[in-house]
Amino acid sequence: MPNPTAAMLVIGDEILSGRTRDSNTNHLATALTAAGIGLAEVRIVRDDAGAIAGAVKALSVAYDYVFTSGGIGPTHDDITADAVAEAMGAAIDVREDARAVLAAHYERSGTDLNAARLRMARIPEGAALIENPVSAAPGFILGNVHVMAGVPAIFEAMVASVLPTLTGGAPLLSRSMDVHRGEGDIAGPLAELAERYPQLSFGSYPFQRGGLHGANVVARGHDAEALDAAMADLAERFE
Amino acid sequence: MPNPTAAMLVIGDEILSGRTRDSNTNHLATALTAAGIGLAEVRIVRDDAGAIAGAVKALSVAYDYVFTSGGIGPTHDDITADAVAEAMGAAIDVREDARAVLAAHYERSGTDLNAARLRMARIPEGAALIENPVSAAPGFILGNVHVMAGVPAIFEAMVASVLPTLTGGAPLLSRSMDVHRGEGDIAGPLAELAERYPQLSFGSYPFQRGGLHGANVVARGHDAEALDAAMADLAERFE
Numbered sequence: 162m163p164n165p166t167a168a169m170l171v172i173g174d175e176i177l178s179g180r181t182r183d184s185n186t187n188h189l190a191t192a193l194t195a196a197g198i199g200l201a202e203v204r205i206v207r208d209d210a211g212a213i214a215g216a217v218k219a220l221s222v223a224y225d226y227v228f229t230s231g232g233i234g235p236t237h238d239d240i241t242a243d244a245v246a247e248a249m250g251a252a253i254d255v256r257e258d259a260r261a262v263l264a265a266h267y268e269r270s271g272t273d274l275n276a277a278r279l280r281m282a283r284i285p286e287g288a289a290l291i292e293n294p295v296s297a298a299p300g301f302i303l304g305n306v307h308v309m310a311g312v313p314a315i316f317e318a319m320v321a322s323v324l325p326t327l328t329g330g331a332p333l334l335s336r337s338m339d340v341h342r343g344e345g346d347i348a349g350p351l352a353e354l355a356e357r358y359p360q361l362s363f364g365s366y367p368f369q370r371g372g373l374h375g376a377n378v379v380a381r382g383h384d385a386e387a388l389d390a391a392m393a394d395l396a397e398r399f400e
Numbered sequence: 401m402p403n404p405t406a407a408m409l410v411i412g413d414e415i416l417s418g419r420t421r422d423s424n425t426n427h428l429a430t431a432l433t434a435a436g437i438g439l440a441e442v443r444i445v446r447d448d449a450g451a452i453a454g455a456v457k458a459l460s461v462a463y464d465y466v467f468t469s470g471g472i473g474p475t476h477d478d479i480t481a482d483a484v485a486e487a488m489g490a491a492i493d494v495r496e497d498a499r500a501v502l503a504a505h506y507e508r509s510g511t512d513l514n515a516a517r518l519r520m521a522r523i524p525e526g527a528a529l530i531e532n533p534v535s536a537a538p539g540f541i542l543g544n545v546h547v548m549a550g551v552p553a554i555f556e557a558m559v560a561s562v563l564p565t566l567t568g569g570a571p572l573l574s575r576s577m578d579v580h581r582g583e584g585d586i587a588g589p590l591a592e593l594a595e596r597y598p599q600l601s602f603g604s605y606p607f608q609r610g611g612l613h614g615a616n617v618v619a620r621g622h623d624a625e626a627l628d629a630a631m632a633d634l635a636e637r638f639e
Binding site for chain 1: 410413414415416417418419420421422423425426427429430431432433438439440441442443444445446447451473474475476477511512514515516517519551572574582583584585586587588590591594601602603604605606618620
């Protein structure tokens with residue numbers, strides 16, 4: 162059975178302008194790989210309702226799971242929830258369960274649940290809430306789309322609470338080895354290996370360290386025996 | 401006149417598996433912003449010819465410029481050049497000018513220009529070469545698509561040599577200010593500012609530092625006077 166596939170959608174002008182480095186993609190990629198879910202595509206789009214809705218539509222039909230990051234705060238540029246609702250054809254309004262979560266949180270800190278904060282309780286009809294242990298404002302799951310916060314600490318907490326709900330596959334295993342040759346000398350033998358072990362995928366990532374150059378050769382797949390055999394084969398070719 | 405728009409396409413299983421963090425997107429985003437070119441979308445796809453060609457087709461019609469990163473080395477998984485040629489309807493083969501560049505480079509180091517390395521001279525018909533001062537193997541420009549290496553040092557060198565060939569716009573200016581209030585208290589005044597200065601865009605990025613919380617409010621636009629006025633207005637509201 163093939164492993165489930167996933168896509169990530171990062172929402173944020175601040176990433177596209179270069180002001181902020183996105184770290185959520187790498188975090189999610191690592192978590193999904195460990196869970197045996199293949200992250201197959203990532204898109205980063207602007208804080209623009211049409212761009213967000215268009216990407217959500219395209220990705221939610223093409224992949225088993227979609228994860229979004231960013232744009233669910235209280236300010237005027239936080240439009241992800243409404244754009245996702247539109248893309249998925251769901252109604253959206255302030256929802257009582259989300260409002261109650263926010264009200265309890267802000268009451269504890271003596272903070273006013275004003276109109277701006279109340280926008281964070283806008284949740285599409287039929288969506289399940291994703292808990293936010295950091296700042297209360299929930300994410301949500303609508304169909305196969307998981308809408309999460311952009312602030313890394315909150316995104317990571319939401320990923321942790323969402324992961325157990327996903328159907329994973331056999332974990333993707335990998336083995337790697339540094340080969341101290343030019344990539345051009347590695348390429349031929351590596352292509353032979355790729356042909357001999359069609360159930361594995363091979364990549365080669367060149368490096369230069371302290372005057373030495375070479376490539377880190379990585380094999381990935383679900384078959385641990387084949388991986389070990391391929392790495393032994395590789396080692397023999399470059400001894 | 402609106403500023404030119406751009407998209408970035410990152411090619412690489414190693415990014416999607418979480419093994420490698422992509423730093424090229426942030427580098428390009430910063431360089432394009434300074435040049436007055438708006439990076440509007442980023443996609444990351446697998447080392448898969450169909451996925452690469454599909455993304456190149458979609459992005460090259462939607463934006464003024466497309467920049468790709470990765471998949472132009474000598475190994476079997478380096479398929480970007482062929483996929484881009486297919487997407488753009490161009491023929492591709494080993495090209496004499498690229499072969500000569502590689503031959504000269506490998507002759508200097510006494511390295512064999514074998515079949516694997518010769519694949520890096522596969523350049524689409526009609527494409528202009530992008531110089532690679534690090535390891536010789538060139539990138540290329542085909543139509544509005546700029547094909548560059550994934551290794552950050554080479555990618556950055558190629559961006560530097562490509563930038564002067566692009567038609568930029570008025571540089572996008574920004575001003576920012578830390579406001580030590582909850583984002584929910586900033587949201588209302590910020591929405592008023594966004595309405596008062598429709599030529600600017602406003603973002604708010606929450607932080608927690610040493611027990612203090614607040615948000616960094618960023619205004620962006622081409623009108624320096626409006627930016628200064630908006631920031632003075634903001635400061636007045638939160639004094």
